[in-house]
Structure formats: structure tokens, C-alpha cells
Amino acid sequence: MEQLSYANLGERLLRGKLNNGLTLYVLPRSGYCRQFAFLATRYGGIHQRFLQADGSWIDTPAGVAHFLEHKMFDSPDGSELKTFAATGAEYNAFTAADMTGYYFTCTDGFEENLRALLGLVSRPYFTQERVDKEQGIIGQEIGMCLDEPGNGVYYQLLENLYAHHPIRQELAGTVESISHITADTLYQCHGAFYRPGNMVLCVGGDVDAQLVARVAEELLPVDPLGAACTDLGERELPQAVRAYGEKEMAVSVPLFELGFKGEPPQPGESLRQRLMGELACDVLFSASAPLYSRLYEQGLINSSFDSMYDCAPGCAHIMAGGESRDPKAVMEAVLEEARRLTSEGVEPQLWERLKRAAYGSMVRRLNSLEDTCMELAQGYFEGHDYLAFPQIFQSVEWEDVAQLIARWCTPERGSLSVVRPLPGMEELEAEREEEGI
Amino acid sequence: MERIQTTLAPGVELVACRTEQFKTGVLSVTLTVPLREETATAYAMIPEVLYRGSRLHPDIEQLSAATDQLYGASLGPSVRQRGESQGISFLCSVIDDRYALDGMAVLEPASMLMGEILLDPAVEGGVFRADYVQSEGANLADRINARINDKQDWAIFRLTQEMCAGEAYALDKLGSAQQALEMTPEVLWEHYQTLLAQAQVVFYYSGSAPWDRVEQVVRQAFAPLITPRQRGYTCQVVERPAGSVRRITERMEVGQAKLALGFRTGGITMGHPQFPALLVCNALFGGTANSKLFLRVREELSLCYSVSSLLDKLKGIMVVPAGVDAADLNRAEQAILEQLEEIRRGQFTQEELEAARMAVRSGLRSARDSQGRMEDDCVTRQLATGTPEGSQALLEAVEQVTAQQVEQAAHAFVLDTVYCLTGKEGE
Numbered sequence: 001m002e003q004l005s006y007a008n009l010g011e012r013l014l015r016g017k018l019n020n021g022l023t024l025y026v027l028p029r030s031g032y033c034r035q036f037a038f039l040a041t042r043y044g045g046i047h048q049r050f051l052q053a054d055g056s057w058i059d060t061p062a063g064v065a066h067f068l069e070h071k072m073f074d075s076p077d078g079s080e081l082k083t084f085a086a087t088g089a090e091y092n093a094f095t096a097a098d099m100t101g102y103y104f105t106c107t108d109g110f111e112e113n114l115r116a117l118l119g120l121v122s123r124p125y126f127t128q129e130r131v132d133k134e135q136g137i138i139g140q141e142i143g144m145c146l147d148e149p150g151n152g153v154y155y156q157l158l159e160n161l162y163a164h165h166p167i168r169q170e171l172a173g174t175v176e177s178i179s180h181i182t183a184d185t186l187y188q189c190h191g192a193f194y195r196p197g198n199m200v201l202c203v204g205g206d207v208d209a210q211l212v213a214r215v216a217e218e219l220l221p222v223d224p225l226g227a228a229c230t231d232l233g234e235r236e237l238p239q240a241v242r243a244y245g246e247k248e249m250a251v252s253v254p255l256f257e258l259g260f261k262g263e264p265p266q267p268g269e270s271l272r273q274r275l276m277g278e279l280a281c282d283v284l285f286s287a288s289a290p291l292y293s294r295l296y297e298q299g300l301i302n303s304s305f306d307s308m309y310d311c312a313p314g315c316a317h318i319m320a321g322g323e324s325r326d327p328k329a330v331m332e333a334v335l336e337e338a339r340r341l342t343s344e345g346v347e348p349q350l351w352e353r354l355k356r357a358a359y360g361s362m363v364r365r366l367n368s369l370e371d372t373c374m375e376l377a378q379g380y381f382e383g384h385d386y387l388a389f390p391q392i393f394q395s396v397e398w399e400d401v402a403q404l405i406a407r408w409c410t411p412e413r414g415s416l417s418v419v420r421p422l423p424g425m426e427e428l429e430a431e432r433e434e435e436g437i
Numbered sequence: 438m439e440r441i442q443t444t445l446a447p448g449v450e451l452v453a454c455r456t457e458q459f460k461t462g463v464l465s466v467t468l469t470v471p472l473r474e475e476t477a478t479a480y481a482m483i484p485e486v487l488y489r490g491s492r493l494h495p496d497i498e499q500l501s502a503a504t505d506q507l508y509g510a511s512l513g514p515s516v517r518q519r520g521e522s523q524g525i526s527f528l529c530s531v532i533d534d535r536y537a538l539d540g541m542a543v544l545e546p547a548s549m550l551m552g553e554i555l556l557d558p559a560v561e562g563g564v565f566r567a568d569y570v571q572s573e574g575a576n577l578a579d580r581i582n583a584r585i586n587d588k589q590d591w592a593i594f595r596l597t598q599e600m601c602a603g604e605a606y607a608l609d610k611l612g613s614a615q616q617a618l619e620m621t622p623e624v625l626w627e628h629y630q631t632l633l634a635q636a637q638v639v640f641y642y643s644g645s646a647p648w649d650r651v652e653q654v655v656r657q658a659f660a661p662l663i664t665p666r667q668r669g670y671t672c673q674v675v676e677r678p679a680g681s682v683r684r685i686t687e688r689m690e691v692g693q694a695k696l697a698l699g700f701r702t703g704g705i706t707m708g709h710p711q712f713p714a715l716l717v718c719n720a721l722f723g724g725t726a727n728s729k730l731f732l733r734v735r736e737e738l739s740l741c742y743s744v745s746s747l748l749d750k751l752k753g754i755m756v757v758p759a760g761v762d763a764a765d766l767n768r769a770e771q772a773i774l775e776q777l778e779e780i781r782r783g784q785f786t787q788e789e790l791e792a793a794r795m796a797v798r799s800g801l802r803s804a805r806d807s808q809g810r811m812e813d814d815c816v817t818r819q820l821a822t823g824t825p826e827g828s829q830a831l832l833e834a835v836e837q838v839t840a841q842q843v844e845q846a847a848h849a850f851v852l853d854t855v856y857c858l859t860g861k862e863g864e
Contacts, residue, residue, distance in 0.1 A: 008536070009460075009536065010460070010535065010536070031456070031457070031458035032458065032806050033802045033803055033805050033806055034799075034802075034803045034806050081727070082788070084727070085725075085727035085788075085789075085792035085795075085796075086788065086791060086792055086795065087795055087799075088792065088794075088795025088796040088797075088798055088799035088800075089799070090725070090726065090796075090799070091726065092726070105803070106799060107798070107799045107802045107803055108795065108798075108799065133739060136739055137735075137739055137742065140693060140742035140760070140762060141742055143692045143693050143742075144692070144693050144742055144743075144760055146692055147588060147691055147692045147693060148587075149586055250585070250586075250588075250689065250690050250691065251583075251586050252579070252582040252583050252585055252586065253579055253582065253583060286501065286505075287497050287498070287500075287501035288497075288498055288500075288501030288502045288504075288505045289498075290498065292497065292498070292501075293496055293497045293498040296497060296572075297568070297572070299572060299575065302576045302579060303485075303576065323579060323583070350502075353502055353505040353506055354505060356505060356506065356508055356509065356538070357504070357505035357506075357508065357509030358509060359508065359509070359538070360507075360508025360509035360510070360531075360532045361509040361511070363460050363461075363508070363532045363536050364460060364461050364509070364511065364530060364532060366460050367459045367460050367461055367807075367808065368807075369806070422690060
């Protein structure tokens, strides 16, 4: 394995491709009590159409990646979960737009737990009976998400921005879409995506890298195929589909999320575009930039206001949102500020300060084993070396960010999503009944 | 890791953990007062108003510029409820000097900025600025009103209000929306003076700086706070006889019903001899993904989407929140109670017991890997017991807990109140 050193961050990283095709990262951290292992596949909510081993394309219902994530915890005897339990390990998994990740953190029994994790994820065990039952559980989860205003305002924005890119669909699918999932669907998707060549393992903590490599080669099959081939549909037009959308939900104050549709990064540019996108968010929305205090003082936003850059294969956007009594006024002010920044430029001191702050918060995030390992995995899938961020920071200039703002933050590419309180919600008083003892 | 504690003045403590494990240093200051209806709103508002601007950095933009300059120091106010106390804190996390690009010392300016925000606010006419008071009052009211947005949290909050009606614990640590909207600069200023003069103070630091450097910077940045004061922590622990369960049902537009069961722990709280057994019992019952609630009620019976158990170790309360289909409410409640009965009857395997013990052990040990959790643990323990120490002794006690002690701990839980939030349709 190759050893990389990042002296300015006080970090070392071991990286290698194992004989079975799996990519492995080990982040040694001697002071930590915990060990963390993260096994991820390049397969998420957006990957619904893909090439099978026989050369034919297949379309699968929305929500399979997430459904599969739930079902991967089943095994014939449940021994893996017993191992986690017996060592006090915490384990979990998540499905994102472009990856599914499985992980555990433990303070005892690292090797046993690693074996359990790799065994669980590499050995599919699906029965129709359990699939049917899971439809009920996930149906509830979907129901819960539908009640969640933050989720509602977010997906409404993505539907406003994108015409057909699968990012606009709820990750977990719908009760209808998951009703088409069978044990066979799960086997097909597992076979296509849960192969070492399409996966990465990132381990952090006080661990022996050689041991991790040995266990991964022992437990995972040899995979000659490499990354899976997927189809995300036609390239999206740069414009947003619609400029505005609203709905009513059980909230006390209107929620909003505004967004601007960008372009996905060029190959090799993903980390650089992310830093640029995040700096664009800072210049536009950060509390030390002029717009924030103006909106805050006018009572148009409160401290719930937040922004982010996000990207997945085939799409990228920036978003900002929170609670506001007048979301349309916020959107107008943002567009106006984008125009001002592109024509007048940014105050040099503000720019330097924002870069310094962004750098500091990335250094701060390295405290978390979990975040760092997940970033390494994300970086691997996107084709960048996450720990190289200090150098990339130094190469990003205001002109780069100004161009990004000029291109993205326009009325044509922008959209506003609002969730308004249901009638009567503002003076809500739940009907109550006191039952006898 | 080396931990030192010192009393800077009666009621003013400094706890410092020296470690090079992290990329950052964390410094916090916590002012603790009894949670009371008359003062809760003002105390919750004060840090927000302070965070709007100091004399030298009078608005958000200038304050944020100052933290950005310190490598994006994350510096912010918080209000914590600990038992029946209200803790008003500022916490600052800054990158360690070792990682500063220009080799600047970050701890000193960050501490001075924190001291300035807390002690030297922007004023007009000798009191807080009226515009800041008004807008932070409105923001606080919004936050209080927004509690209802998260239905599971809302269910827990409403359960606690009903279950502990008449106890200080039932008060909202954020106070009341009405009082927040009516707050005047003069009244808030008076509360601020009282807070500074009377609250118990805990300073906490974790990072690579040596002890003397930390003590010096704290004494310098927070000098006006280092004066004698009384300890402010009290918490009424209520025991209830079994058998009189209160039931509350409320209706709202929700797709999924929320259940929250509230138990008293029979007087067992942190520091009690039975506390280690209670922790293990909670882990076995619902505290982990290997617990009976999770494996049996969620996974096997599919009666809940989410279910767990949460322990308030200072107040002596356990809450079981669950997200349930409205049609399954009764069955879910029965299944949850049945799991507790099983523990009382000793119906758990040695394997399950060891798993619960390992989960508690791992939770306690891994706290050392997070500066945020260490801060919270140390400040909480310092308030409740007068010393930040205790996690090692607790860890050792957990190793000794027997199956019989877990059964006894399960008997200590007494169901007090059942709260249910369900949909309006199909009444």
C-alpha cells in the first residue's frame, strides 16, 4: 500500500487497490479509543437504470438502493449483528443520492467487527417474505418523511430545478414504487453494484492496515469488472424547470429553500468546484457577508438560515433556506446581491477572511473519524484526494467564484420552494382529550 | 490526557483537559441558574442578544468577520437544561495553533473575543439595544413555536410538560413565546446583571495548550466573572407509586402517530449506587440498536418505525418515544411494556446482558474521542456532583453489574404518563 503524508494537516494516509479489486484507505489515528470502518458502494438513489452483466440495460423502481440497504442487515443466522452487539459496536448505514455506505464504530473487537461488516455486505440473503415485511417498515419511513417539512421543502426545490434527473425523486421512493421490489430485484442490484471493483473501504483509528487488507482480501470475492455502468438520462438543460413552487404543511412559520442549478464538475475538478461552490455560498449567504445581516435586520431571515453546495453525478446546485415570513423578498435580495457581486466584485478583505474561515472549518472537521472516512470515500468516487484540500484552497481565486456566481445565480437558473403553514396552524392549539386513568 | 480542575473563586470552576488528539481547541463558559418560570425567557434570550454585537464588534457582520479571521472559529451561544437548571453557554472551537497557516496564536484572541461578547455588549442608553432585543425576542418566540415542527420531539416535550407539571423540569428551557415578545431592554438588562453576578460559572478547555496558558487567558478574558457566588444546581427527583398512569391524547395533522411513554426511575440518578445498573438496564431495554425495543418491537413485530429509550440521568426519568401507525398504537404500547416486564422477570440472556454492558462501556469510552461530548459530560458532572471526574469510576462499576441488579433496576422504573399524538382522520 502506498503511504501518503499531509504534513500541513498532521495526517498520514495509506491507500491501495487490493487483488480482489477493492480500494482501501486507512487513516491511522493513534490517540483515538474508537475504530471506525466504512464500506461504501457507488450506488445510490439516482442509480435506477444500469447495465447488467449480460450487456442489457435494466430499469428499476425508485427506492431500491435504500431498500437494499435495509435488507443487507439480514443474514441466515444473524451472526454478524450478534458480533456487533457482543462487542458493543454501533453500526448503521445510509443511502445517499450517489452512494450507499455501511459502517461500524467500536472500542473493542475491531477485527471481529470488520469481518462481520464485510460478511454482511458481501453475502446477500433475501427472502420474499422478509421483502414483503420490509415494505411495511419502509412504507412507514416514507410516511414519516412526508410529514417532515424540511424534506418537503427540499424535494419541492429539486423538482423545480430538474426536469428529469433522478435527484428530484425521494431517495426512499414512494409506497407505490417500492411495492414493485422483489427479492429478485434486490439480488440483481446487489450483483451489479456490490462488487469490490465498485466499492471502497475506509478505516480510521488505531488500526493495523495490513490486517485490514488481509481480512478484506480473504472475505471479498475477486471482481474483474470495476465500476458499474449507469444511465442518468439526458443531460439537463441549464435552466430551472419552474421559478416557484409552494405547498402547505404543519409548520408554524413558512419554510423556504431557494436554489440555483449549476453544471456538474469536469472530471478531476470535483473538489475544486466544491470549494468554489462553498465559497460562493459564503460570499452570498455567510453571516459575515453583507446580505445576511441586511436580511436578518429586516427580519426576513433568522438564525435557521443556512446554505450549501451539493453535487451528484450529472447535477450540481447551490441552495439556501430556513424560515421566513417573506421568502420571495429573500429570493429577490439574493438575485440582486449576485448581480452586485458580479459587477462590483468582492471586498478583498472579506474574500481573504472567508477563505481562511472555510479552510479552518475543513481542518476542524478532520477531528471526526467518521466525517473524514466518509469524505475519503466520497472523494474516491468523485475522483479526488480529499486531504489535498489545503493546496486547492490556495489556488481558488475570487475570479473563479465570481464566474460561477455570474453563470449560476440568475433568475433563469434559480427557483424558490416554499412550505406554508396549514390554515389555522399559526394559532395552533392541538385538540386534546384527557382520558380517564 | 491530563485533566486539571481548579476553583478560581467560590462557585467559579475551571476544568482543563490537555490533549494533542484533536485539530482544535475548545473553550466554553457556562453560567448556571435554577430553571424558573419568571427568569427562563430572559436567560434564554440573553446569549442571543449578546451574540448580536459587542461594543467593539457591534453587529453580526463584524462579529462574524472577527470569527472568520480566527480561521472560522465556531463560536456560538447555547441554552442547556441540566435537570432543573438552565445553563447559558458560549462555546468556541478554534483550530489549534499548529494548523494556522500564518503561525498565529488563535486561543488568546478567540478567548478575548468570547469574553468581550459575554461581558462587554453593544449598549444604548445604558441597556441592550432595543432593536436587538426586539428581533431576538421574535426569533426566540419563533424557535419556541417551531418546536411543533418535529413531531417526535414535540411528543417528548409535551409528555414531559404533562408528566412533570408543577415541577421546574416541565418548564421550557427557552421560556415562553409571549414573554419573549414582550421583553424590554431594561428588564433584560436587569436579568443580565443578575445572571453575571449570581450564576454559578464553569469554564472548560480541551486542547493542546498547557494549563498555565489556559488559566491565564481565562482569568484575563473573563475577569469580571471571577467573583464569589453560590452554587446554583438543584434538582427535585420525584418518585411515584406504581399504578396511576396518566394518559394524554392530542390530535394534529400527522400521517404517523407518535407515542411517548414517561417513566420515573424511582429516585435513581447519577451518583446513586444503582445508577450503573440503571444504565445497563436502559441499554438492554431500548438504548441501543441491539436492545429489546429495537430488535423485538421494531424489527420482529414491525410495530414501530422508530423506538428507543432515553434516560435523563439527573432528573431520574426515562422516556420511550416511538413512531407508530395510528392503528397500532395500543399494540405498540403493550409490546413496549412487555419488554420491560421481561427484564423484570429476568427474561434476558447472558449474551444480551453482555451486549448491553459493552454498549454502555463503548459509549463511555468513546466520549474521549469527541471534544463536544467531553465538554458536555464534564460541565454536567461538575454542576451535578461538584467534580468533572467520575467517568472512570462509572466505567468500572458498569463492569461489575450483575443480571440480578439489572432486574432490580427494571423494577425501579414506574410508568407515569403516556402521551399520544395522532391524526385527525378516523377519530
